[in-house]
Amino acid sequence: MTDPVIETQGLLKSFKGLNALNGLNLSVPAGSIFGFLGRNGAGKTTTIKLLMGFLKPNGGNACVFSLNATDAAAGVEIRRRVGLVTEDKDLYPYMTVEQIVRFTRGFFPRWRDDLDQRYLKVFDLPPKRKISDLSKGMRSKLMLLLGISHGEELLILDEPTEGLDPVAVEEMLRELVAISGAGGTTIFSSSHQLEEVEQIAEHVCIIDRGAAIVTGSLDDLKAQYRRLRIVLGEELRAPIHWADGADHVHQEGRTVEILASRNVDAILNQARSLPGASVECFPVTLKEIFLEHARRN
Amino acid sequence: MLFHLSPSSGVPIYLQLMEQVKHAVETGALRAGDQLPTIRKLAEDLVMNPNTVVRAYRELQHEGIIELRHGSGAYISEAVAGRTRVTRKAQAIVQSALERLMSLDLTKDEARRLFENELALLRAETNSEGGKND
Numbered sequence: 001m002t003d004p005v006i007e008t009q010g011l012l013k014s015f016k017g018l019n020a021l022n023g024l025n026l027s028v029p030a031g032s033i034f035g036f037l038g039r040n041g042a043g044k045t046t047t048i049k050l051l052m053g054f055l056k057p058n059g060g061n062a063c064v065f066s067l068n069a070t071d072a073a074a075g076v077e078i079r080r081r082v083g084l085v086t087e088d089k090d091l092y093p094y095m096t097v098e099q100i101v102r103f104t105r106g107f108f109p110r111w112r113d114d115l116d117q118r119y120l121k122v123f124d125l126p127p128k129r130k131i132s133d134l135s136k137g138m139r140s141k142l143m144l145l146l147g148i149s150h151g152e153e154l155l156i157l158d159e160p161t162e163g164l165d166p167v168a169v170e171e172m173l174r175e176l177v178a179i180s181g182a183g184g185t186t187i188f189s190s191s192h193q194l195e196e197v198e199q200i201a202e203h204v205c206i207i208d209r210g211a212a213i214v215t216g217s218l219d220d221l222k223a224q225y226r227r228l229r230i231v232l233g234e235e236l237r238a239p240i241h242w243a244d245g246a247d248h249v250h251q252e253g254r255t256v257e258i259l260a261s262r263n264v265d266a267i268l269n270q271a272r273s274l275p276g277a278s279v280e281c282f283p284v285t286l287k288e289i290f291l292e293h294a295r296r297n
Numbered sequence: 298m299l300f301h302l303s304p305s306s307g308v309p310i311y312l313q314l315m316e317q318v319k320h321a322v323e324t325g326a327l328r329a330g331d332q333l334p335t336i337r338k339l340a341e342d343l344v345m346n347p348n349t350v351v352r353a354y355r356e357l358q359h360e361g362i363i364e365l366r367h368g369s370g371a372y373i374s375e376a377v378a379g380r381t382r383v384t385r386k387a388q389a390i391v392q393s394a395l396e397r398l399m400s401l402d403l404t405k406d407e408a409r410r411l412f413e414n415e416l417a418l419l420r421a422e423t424n425s426e427g428g429k430n431d
Binding site: 198 | 344352417
């Protein structure tokens with residue numbers, strides 16, 4: 001295994017005494033599309049700012065390319081090697097599309113002219129138009145174009161599909177898949193749009209109140225999580241002590257519903273051993289996992 | 298396009314893709330020697346992670362459904378012709394079992410749930426015996 005491209009350990013950040021990050025652990029494998037999920041205000045943007053060295057943490061470590069993001073010199077190096085697409089689309093409004101491309105490329109030694117030319121066409125961006133005259137969707141695409149054309153091995157996107165219509169979202173996801181398929185680029189994308197992430201991400205981390213609550217390969221998570229519905233022969237007199245992994249148990253009369261995060265087979269066996277029990281087992285969507293954790297906190 | 302995925306269902310995408318390739322083989326939509334799209338082409342067409350396609354193709358290769366030829370892509374394996382015959386035979390068994398269930402006044406949904414339930418239990422049993430999943 002190669003080193004993770006992004007790694008944080010116990011990352012802490014507070015603003016005016018309020019904890020934005022509460023000991024975040026993150027590990028992003030090289031070459032993956034990584035979905036960084038969470039509600040608004042969960043700490044996603046703060047994390048990205050710390051990774052880029054725009055903010056200093058109050059504790060813990062943040063490394064990008066094994067460089068310490070809290071070190072000023074390393075921060076410069078990181079910013080040079082990362083294609084960053086941020087949420088705030090404050091580009092220079094008086095420049096034209098062409099001008100901002102030329103302006104930006106000056107900062108990045110590995111700029112790929114072929115990519116900026118390609119994405120001007122793919123995204124159908126008018127080179128001569130002023131940024132102030134672009135629609136919100138076009139601005140998002142322009143930001144993505146600038147991020148991609150760095151030609152770097154890490155692309156960090158903060159809510160890249162915010163404000164895009166469904167067709168533009170699908171186009172953008174397709175381009176991200178194409179970049180990933182071409183090899184050599186790790187894509188780290190924050191979002192609260194679960195369906196989009198679910199569609200293209202290989203690994204996910206769900207962050208809530210500044211800490212990772214679920215993390216892993218999307219396929220593995222889907223394979224581990226199950227919802228069980230058990231109908232018992234008779235009402236239970238005493239509550240059952242369920243096996244490890246039965247995270248959430250809800251009982252109503254003779255029906256027991258369990259959301260299991262792992263160890264499903266043991267829980268299934270346990271359920272079957274109950275007198276007169278009929279057991280059903282369903283797959284769980286990312287949305288259900290997300291809502292379940294959001295409710296619990 | 299032959300395949301349709303539902304990313305937000307609880308079923309892992311690589312499994313959905315594997316199921317659909319197998320189904321296409323069972324129905325004869327894909328035959329021995331047919332070429333599947335390349336990993337990049339399929340990932341872009343279906344807007345899914347390329348590594349997920351890789352995983353599905355590898356597992357399908359492991360199960361002997363497809364052959365991966367270096368540099369030229371994925372092909373439906375010659376061995377699947379035999380599987381198609383077995384599937385046809387099994388289909389007859391399922392049909393007659395269903396007819397008997399229907400004669401007990403079972404609804405289609407009830408029958409489906411019973412099947413799925415038994416399969417889930419069988420899987421749990423195999424796993425607890427230390428066997429391999431599926």
